[in-house]
Amino acid sequence: MSLIEGRTGEWEVVIGLEVHAQVIAEAKLFSGAATAFGAEPNTQVSLVDAAMPGMLPVINEKSIEQAVRTGLGIKAQINRYSVFDRKNYFYPDLPQGYQISQFSDPIVGKGEIILDMPDGESRTVGITRIHLEQDAGKSLHDQDPHSTYVDLNRSGVTLMEIVSEPDMRTSAEAAAYVTKLRAIMRYLGTCDGNMEQGSLRCDANVSIRKPGEALGKRCEIKNVNSIRFLQQAIDYEARRQIEIIEDGGAINQETRLFDANKGVTRSMRSKEDAHDYRYFPDPDLLPLTLTEDYIARIKESLPELPDEKKDRFVADYGLSQYDAGVLVSERAIADYFETAAKGRDAKTAANWITSDLFGVLNRQGLDISEAPVTAEHLGGLIDLIGDGTISGRIAKDVFDDMVESGKDAADIVAEKGLRQVSDTGEIEAIIDGIIAGADNQVMQFRSGNEKIIGWFVGQVMQQTQGKANPKIVNELLRKKLAG
Ligand code: ADP
Ligand code: MG
Secondary structure (H helix, E strand, C coil): CCEEEEEEEEEEEEEEEEEEEECCHHHHHHHCCCCCCCCCCCCCCCCCCCCCCCCCCCCHHHHHHHHHHHHHHHHCCEEEEEECEEECCCCCCCCCCEEEECCCCCCCCCCCEEEEEECCCEEEEEEEECCCCCHHHHHHCCCCCCCCCEEEECCCCCCCCCCEEECCCHHHHHHHHHHHHHHHHHHHHCCCCCCCCCCEEEEEEEEEEEECCCCCCCCEEEECHHHHHHHHHHHHHHHHHHHHHHHCCCCHHHHEEEEEECCCEECCCCEECHHHHHCEEECCCCEEEECHHHHHHHCCCCCCCCCHHHHHHHHHHHHCCCHHHHHHCCCHHHHHHHHHCCCCCCCHHHHHHHHHHHHHHHHHHCCCCCCCCHHHHHHHHHHHHHCCCCCCHHHHHHHHHHHHCCCCCCHHHHHHCCEECCCCCHHEEEEEEHHHHCCCHHHHHHCCCHHHHHHHHHHHHHCCCCCHHHHHHHHHHHHHCCC
C-alpha cells in the first residue's frame, strides 16, 4: 500500500486534481481574437475580451467541438444541455468583473482515466466533469518598480477545466494522471499540453486521513506548472498536514501556493465558497444544446487513443504491457515504432527505440520529432542484423555512427567494411592458426574447462575486428576443439 508513516501510525493521502487545459483553437471562446502564444502584450484583444460596454459574447463552435472531443476521449458522458454562468469576482486582469464559466450544467459529465503505473499496474481515476470557461488576463508585476501592467492577450481564451474525483492516493499517481490526460488530449489535438507555456495548469487538492476514515479537510495548491513540482507540492503538503494533526491541530480549508525554490507550500487565502461567486446564468448566452448527430460525428472522427493503441501493440506485436505503454505515451513515438517495426521483428524494434534511441534523445535533450535517426533508417539497421550482414555488437557502433552522420546503416556498413564475416573457410583458417599457438588453452578445454571457449572467441573477434559471425565462430570452435 501507499501509506505514509507518522508518529501516530499510518496515514492515507487523498488527492483530487483540477486541470485547466487551454483548448487548441484559432479564436477565443466568445470572440474572434487570436490565441497564439508569445504575442506582444495586448495585441490579441477584441472589444469583447476588454469588456467594453455593450459588447456581446458569441460562442466559437471550435471550442465546443474540442470539449466534446476531449469528453469522448475520456469515455465521458456528453451533456446535450449545458449552461454558461457568470462567476463574479474582482481582479485587475478580469475586466468583465466576472468569468463566464459553467457551474451546475457542464458540457461533459462523468468519465474516467486509466493510469499506467511504472510497476505495470493500472488504476482507474474518475473524472467528475469538464466545463468550459474563459481564461483571465495576466498581471505583469516585473515590468516596473512601482506599477503593475495588465496583458489581456489571454483574456477570453478557451479553457477546459477537468475535475477529477478524489481517487488518487500518491503523488506518483497524480503525476501519472496528468501525464495520461495530457497524452490523450495531444492525441485528440484538443490541447497542446505545454506546461511551460501555461497551456496546462494544475490545482492539487490534498487531504489526509487514517485508512478507513471519512475524507479529511483539504487544501488546494493552485497553479502548479510542472509534473515534478506537482509531486513535490503534494508530498510536502501531505507531510505538513500530518504534522499539524499529530501535534493536535486542525487543517483549515484554504488555497495555497507552491514555492518551487524552497519546495514548500504557503497559504494564499482561506477557501472561498461557491456562493461567494454568486453564479447565475449569463443573460447574454442561451443554454447550449447539442444534437446526438453532432456528437456522433465527432465520435467518428476520433483517432485511435493510447489505451486502444497499447492493447493493439500487445496483441499484434507481442510486446509487454510495459513496452507498449512506453511506446504509446506519445503519438509520434507510436508512429515511429510502427514504421520501424513494419515487416520486422517488433520486439527488436521496441528494444532499439526504448533503450538506444531514447538514450540519445535524453542525452541530447531532443524530442522524438527531432530524432537524429529516422524510423526508416532504424528499420534498415534492424534488417542488416536480421539477415546476418552485421552482428548485434557491430550494430551498436553503426547506430552511433548513424546518430553522428544521419546516414543510412547500409551505407555506413559498406563504407567502413563492417560486413560480418560468415565465410566458414576464412573463419576456419583463423581458428586453426589460433589453436596451433595455444596448446595450454586447448588442453584446458579438453580437460573440461568449458569457459575457456570465451577466450578463443575473443581471439577470433580480435583478428576480425569483431566482424566474424559469432554463431559460426562458436560452432566451428566447438567442432575443432573437440577434435
Ligand atoms: P472547488 O471547485 O471548490 O475547488 P470541488 O468540489 O469542485 O471544489 O472539488 C475540487 C477538487 O477537490 C476535486 O478534484 C475533488 O476531487 C477534490 N476533493 C474534494 N474533496 C477532497 C478531499 N477531502 N481531499 C482531497 N481532494 C478532494
Ligand atoms: Mg477548485
